[in-house]
Amino acid sequence: ATPMSIMVGVGRAAGRGILIRKGDALQESSRLDVMVLDKTGTVTEGKPRLVHLECLAEDAWPVSLDYDVDKNDWLLAHVAALERASEHPLANALVQASEEKGLTLAQTGIPEVFAGRGLVYDDQNLTWVVGNLRLMDEQGIHVTSATKERIDLLSDQGSTVVMVGLQGQLVALLGIADPIKNDSSEAIARLKKAGVRVIMMTGDSERTALAVAAQTGIDEVIASVMPAQKSDKVRELQAQGLRVGMVGDGINDAPALAQANVGFAIGTGTDVAIESADITLMRGSLQGVADAMIISRATLRNIH
Ligand code: ADP
Ligand code: MG
Secondary structure, eight states, rough: OHHHHHHHHHHHHHHHHEEEEEEHHHHHHTTSSEEEIIIIIBBOOOOOOOEEEEOOTTTSSSOOOOOTSOOHHHHHHHHHHHTTTSSSHHHHHHHHHHTTTTOOOOOOOOOEEETEEEEEEEEESSSEEOOOOOOOOOOTTOOOOHHHHHHHHHTTTTTTEEEEEEETTEEEEEEOOOBOTHHHHHHHHHHHHHHOOOEEEEEEEOHHHHHHHHHHHHEEOOOOOOOOGHHHHHHHHHHOOOEEEEESSGGGGHHHHHHHSSSETTSSSHHHHHHHSSSTTTTOOOHHHHHHHHHHHHHHHOOO
């Protein structure tokens, strides 16, 4: 490619809100075999909301509450108070839900936050474990098969299920839903039409990931990926001889964006993601990825 034609391509891309930060990223974009998409904030809006709150263990609630205290409110006031320590979008959803209900947050200390899992908090009176199944397993909190069925049902609707353990016992399920961006499906269809294999990669559970994938026309998911493993997954695909694009918005995605042949950052995402990527999508939409590939192919076609 001549420097002139590349400049023209970079300019055309800029006109569509696609900022190419590294010179060869445009040419590389034309040759990608696989596009790996982060889920939260990339395929979905990244603005999750609490849509379901279910207290369990009705006969054997491990804490006795005053008769006039609503169990759901009490639980949310505590979980939200603890989640203030986390910057995860799920944490924000819980804090927001408690604010919208007008709850006064419980007085708590600062929990230990585990990336890709949730949080644990222990004071003299109460022990809280808030997070996913992996965290429950690690903390020795048993999940009955009946409850697993409830979790599966919520997950199949595309909700992320946050489990709450109290005094070593599972006491609540919180269903949190993140709307899919309105143009994700169309962008994914365009990528597939361009002959690109589309894979969604997420720290979320496989069932939730598959539900979101089904709604957006994605055929492959890599789920329950710990934050530190996202770049390993990209490397594994590259080891198969594939040229891999990666699209993400979060701090978690930064190493994978750097590892990919071309990293695309959602422009509304975190600074770390933007700095690690080759291309920034200012419009925050996956359409930008499809546009970038088409512009890059057109640019190279003009040269050969
Ligand atoms: P992703 O960014 O791909 O959605 P993460 O690796 O950040 O995934 O998180 C994976 C999973 O860990 C979440 O789906 C959730 O189940 C759990 N998790 C992470 N942070 C929290 C938190 N602050 N509170 C509760 N659960 C959490
Ligand atoms: Mg994300």
